[in-house]
Amino acid sequence: MHDIRAIRDNPEAFDAALARRGEAPMAAAVLDLDSARRERIAASEAAQAEQNKASKEVGAAKARGEEAEFERLRALVAEKKAEVAALAAEAKDLDAKLTDMLARIANAPADDVPDGADETGNVEVNRWGAPRAFGFTPREHFEIAGVAASMDFEMGAKISGSRFVVLTGAVARIHRALAQFMLDTHIAENGLTEVNPPVLVRDEAMYGTDKLPKFGDDSYQTTNDWWLVPTSEVPLTYSVAGEILEADALPIRMTAHTLCFRSEAGSAGKDTAGMLRQHQFEKVEMVSITRPEESDAEQKRMLRCAEDLLERLGLPYRTVVLCTGDMGFGARRTYDIEAWLPGQDAYREISSVSTTGDFQARRMNARFRPEPGAKPEFVHTLNGSGLAVGRCLIAVLENGQQADGSVTLPEVLAPWLGGKLTLTADGALA
Known part of the structure; x- marks a missing residue:
């Protein structure tokens, strides 16, 4: 606001x-x-x-x-x-x-955000890792032999319709291991507090985090008027709505692993193959509540938290700052991290890290007192994917694929996979 x-x-x-x-x-x-x-x-x-x-x-x-x-x-x-x-x-x-x-009016971009009409105006600010040279034509994740039997889109369509998938066996376990790796790293090393929030929220929570009134069609609403969260940014950020926080309580840093739901309105025909763009997916989210003067540094800190996860997984990526024409409605500045997907021969978004300034705080009246007795001021709110679990699974499978249909998994996942770091061509962990 x-x-x-x-x-x-x-x-x-x-x-x-x-x-x-x-x-x-x-x-x-x-x-x-x-x-x-x-x-x-x-x-x-x-x-x-x-x-x-x-x-x-x-x-x-x-x-x-x-x-x-x-x-x-x-x-x-x-x-x-x-x-x-x-x-x-x-x-x-x-x-x-x-x-x-x-x-209904979008947030004002920060002065240092590049001008541009669309994604072609985004500016690369970092690149890590070199895409692997394959001795064969790399496949997309759903075409890999060791993956295909455990990633069932027909079953997902039978149960729920298009843009749903059922993961089973080893692939389901790898997906879970990725989420646990992300969450545990954020908690143990990045200083974030784990939260297990509701994924059904009221109108006020969606409005306060700028998802309503303009973007109601992008989300799902139940028949008794709750909203399914598009990301846990909504409940985590709204947790401070109406509060006057003491200065020494800031920054508040939270993380959550939840289901997320998006209607994908306007994306008909885009990324219909595989599990890149689904109606239901999982994310490990990061949310920070800060003093205004600390929010820019906090965004850089959150960005490094997300980039570090990809580096530990050995996944090549690039980081871009979004231009004014590609930036989200509530964002003041956004960095996108794009992981390399050899099956698509392209970098694809796996995390967005945004600062909204006081845009959301004004909508939900979230304030802090700079010092005892001082007049309350609006906090700044930030959010970022740390990371999108399904897209991270895609990147791990495609980058680790072998010519025989097996997949070599990142060593960092060993504690969550019982030390088994190979997905065999017949879909087992070994």
């Missing part, structure tokens, strides 16, 4: 920020609504003052026996009471329209 006072003070800067995202100017429309709302509030307060004054004079007129004046004043009180009610209703309606308008 944008600060209306900042728009009043510098509408040109507000429109310039929107222009960097390819959006039309909005300051004039916002300020027109804001002005009309403030006029109704001022008029309501003036009418209330007149009502109060007339109310005091009614008794005095009656005591003096001035019947005509008494009746006039009583009629004036009734008139002003109705006027106050009407003006207050108009102000409330205008306030709701202003809030809705502001809630």
Whole structure:
């Protein structure tokens, strides 16, 4: 949510920020609504003052026996009471329209975010590892012999429909091992607190984390009005909604491994083969709540946490900073980490690490007190994948595949796989 006072003070800067995202100017429309709302509030307060004054004079007129004046004043009180009610209703309606308008306007990009219309404007800032030279044509994950029998898309479609998969046996265990490796590393080495949050949330949680009202079609809503989380960013971030935190409680660093659900609205025909783009998937999420002056450094720290996991797994990757035209609605700055998938001969996103500044905090009224007795200020919120478990499974399988259909697994997973680091061509761990 944008600060209306900042728009009043510098509408040109507000429109310039929107222009960097390819959006039309909005300051004039916002300020027109804001002005009309403030006029109704001022008029309501003036009418209330007149009502109060007339109310005091009614008794005095009656005591003096001035019947005509008494009746006039009583009629004036009734008139002003109705006027106050009407003006207050108009102000409330205008306030709701202003809030809705502001809630649908994307966050302003940070000054250092590169300008661009789409993903072609993203800028690479880091690259690690060299793609392996195969002595054969590498297959996509679902085509590898040792994987195929344990990755059942037909069963997923039978149970739930398209974009679902059933993992069984060794592949299911590798998937679980990856999640445990990520989670345990974040807890033991990266200083994150493990949280096991609900994956059904209320409207307020989705709104507070900028998923509503604009992106309701991207998520699933139950018949009794809960939302299935698109990522555990939603419950983790919303956990501080309405709070005034003490400064020494920050930063708050959390991680969670949960199911995630996305309708993939608008992605028809994209990545239909394999499990790259599913309606149900798992992620290990990172969320940080910080002081404003610490959020940029915290984003870099979170980015390294995610990159380090890929390095430990031996997966080549590149990191890009997203341009203004490719950045998410609530983000102020986003880094994407793309892992190398030899089966596709391409780098594909496996993590996004974003700072939203105070954009989400304003929506959910999450604040902190800089020092005892000081006026509360809005916190900054950050979120990042650490990592997307299914996509990480794809990368591990494709990068470790052998000519005979087996897969050599990363040594770092040994503690979670009973020391067995080969997925054989017939789908067993050895």
